[in-house]
Amino acid sequence: MTDVFQLIEKLWYLRRDIISDGYDQALSRLAEEVPMVIHRIPSGTECWTWIVPEKWTVHEARLETLDGEVLIDTANHPLHVVSYSLPFEGVVCREELFQHLHVHKTDPHAIPYVFKYYDRDWGLCCSRELRDSLQDKNYRVVIRTTFEPGELKVGEVFVQGESEQTVVVAAHLCHPAQVNDDLTGTLVAIKLFQELLQKKDLYYSYRLLILPETIGSIAYLSQNEDQIPSMIGGLFLEMLGSDSGFALQQSLLTDSRFDRCITSAFGGAAPEGYTAGYRSVICNDERQFNSPGVRIPMLSLSRVEPPGSPTRPYPEYHSSMDNPSIVSFERLEQSLDLVRSLLQVWENDRYAVNHYKGEVFCSRYGIWPDYRTNPEGHRSFFAIMERIDGGRTLSDIAIELGIPYQAVESITEMLAEKNLVSYSRTAQSSDPHTG
Numbered sequence: 001m002t003d004v005f006q007l008i009e010k011l012w013y014l015r016r017d018i019i020s021d022g023y024d025q026a027l028s029r030l031a032e033e034v035p036m037v038i039h040r041i042p043s044g045t046e047c048w049t050w051i052v053p054e055k056w057t058v059h060e061a062r063l064e065t066l067d068g069e070v071l072i073d074t075a076n077h078p079l080h081v082v083s084y085s086l087p088f089e090g091v092v093c094r095e096e097l098f099q100h101l102h103v104h105k106t107d108p109h110a111i112p113y114v115f116k117y118y119d120r121d122w123g124l125c126c127s128r129e130l131r132d133s134l135q136d137k138n139y140r141v142v143i144r145t146t147f148e149p150g151e152l153k154v155g156e157v158f159v160q161g162e163s164e165q166t167v168v169v170a171a172h173l174c175h176p177a178q179v180n181d182d183l184t185g186t187l188v189a190i191k192l193f194q195e196l197l198q199k200k201d202l203y204y205s206y207r208l209l210i211l212p213e214t215i216g217s218i219a220y221l222s223q224n225e226d227q228i229p230s231m232i233g234g235l236f237l238e239m240l241g242s243d244s245g246f247a248l249q250q251s252l253l254t255d256s257r258f259d260r261c262i263t264s265a266f267g268g269a270a271p272e273g274y275t276a277g278y279r280s281v282i283c284n285d286e287r288q289f290n291s292p293g294v295r296i297p298m299l300s301l302s303r304v305e306p307p308g309s310p311t312r313p314y315p316e317y318h319s320s321m322d323n324p325s326i327v328s329f330e331r332l333e334q335s336l337d338l339v340r341s342l343l344q345v346w347e348n349d350r351y352a353v354n355h356y357k358g359e360v361f362c363s364r365y366g367i368w369p370d371y372r373t374n375p376e377g378h379r380s381f382f383a384i385m386e387r388i389d390g391g392r393t394l395s396d397i398a399i400e401l402g403i404p405y406q407a408v409e410s411i412t413e414m415l416a417e418k419n420l421v422s423y424s425r426t427a428q429s430s431d432p433h434t435g
């Protein structure tokens with residue numbers, strides 16, 4: 001993780017619009033970090049109900065007084081123009097200008113990040129402070145942008161495990177001149193995959209997809225439909241570098257094995273974090289993975305302010321204030337640690353098979369938790385022990401008892417040490433009434 005801030009310095013300010021030179025530059029730089037296949041999907045390609053848009057380039061975008069005083073200029077900040085703005089040059093009255101001049105909802109000093117990929121309009125962005133100071137009757141607008149056929153690019157990193165069953169990790173890279181959303185998710189994912197690539201004993205396979213938001217997921221999935229059946233779970237990553245607490249958003253398929261496992265693991269790995277339902281924290285590419293005809297249970301991990309906060313997800317969201325000063329090395333490191341531990345639980349989560357019948361005679365094995373000194377431990381030991389039957393995974397037991405995965409694992413590990421329990425990838429029911 002030590003070099004992560006060098007990468008942030010290099011990549012954050014690039015004009016990384018969905019199909020653009022800046023995006024391509026950022027992806028190529030990331031491809032130096034990990035073995036990456038870059039998929040190219042040309043503009044105009046039909047991807048299910050979507051069509052890949054054209055490449056967009058800004059040459060210059062300015063707002064001037066009629067005397068030629070420059071008020072807004074993309075040379076000073078890339079966010080001063082709406083992403084995918086149409087070209088426009090002319091003199092407009094103040095009222096018309098204001099219909100095309102966007103400001104941030106909460107921060108009067110921030111330039112907002114605004115994108116209009118599909119509703120074809122021109123637009124500039126500035127701070128509310130600046131907009132409020134505009135008193136002239138007319139202004140000159142110069143927006144020189146071009147649209148041309150290009151290629152949407154998706155970076156794929158694949159790590160082969162013993163099983164073909166694949167966990168897909170997704171992050172987007174298409175937010176120009178911003179860091180927490182979206183560079184931090186991408187960088188944590190890259191670091192995670194550098195580690196996964198070193199591992200020799202992975203059971204599951206892992207696929208990282210770095211893409212432009214929404215259209216990138218649609219494009220990749222529609223062009224690689226044969227991979228969808230083996231993708232059994234997913235995790236979307238973003239907003240992982242700021243001070244807010246962790247939020248885990250469940251998938252649409254809350255009963256999936258992946259949801260159950262990751263949710264119960266999150267309870268133990270980030271006890272101060274919170275878990276919430278699908279689409280209730282943030283909406284991103286996980287929507288496409290969970291969608292009809294795809295149905296990959298993809299959860300989402302981010303750091304956001306608690307529900308009810310007026311600046312949720314965080315104050316600098318989608319603005320020029322989302323710069324390197326709001327992310328810290330420690331937060332990124334914590335985020336990587338959390339993602340790593342969630343996936344480690346997914347690797348470990350198996351059926352716990354009992355080598356005993358009846359309750360274990362704990363005193364004989366020296367594992368009896370004394371209810372007089374440790375009533376809670378005593379209760380949960382027996383609650384876990386009596387559910388180990390070869391038909392439940394560790395996360396099944398955790399969910400059933402409403403306790404973290406890690407609490408269950410500490411007991412099964414103790415029993416495994418005494419050869420009273422073993423683990424299996426498949427159900428091995430010891431109930432004489434089944435099978």
Ligand SMILES: [Zn+2]
Binds near residue numbers: 182318
């Ligand atoms: Zn965003």
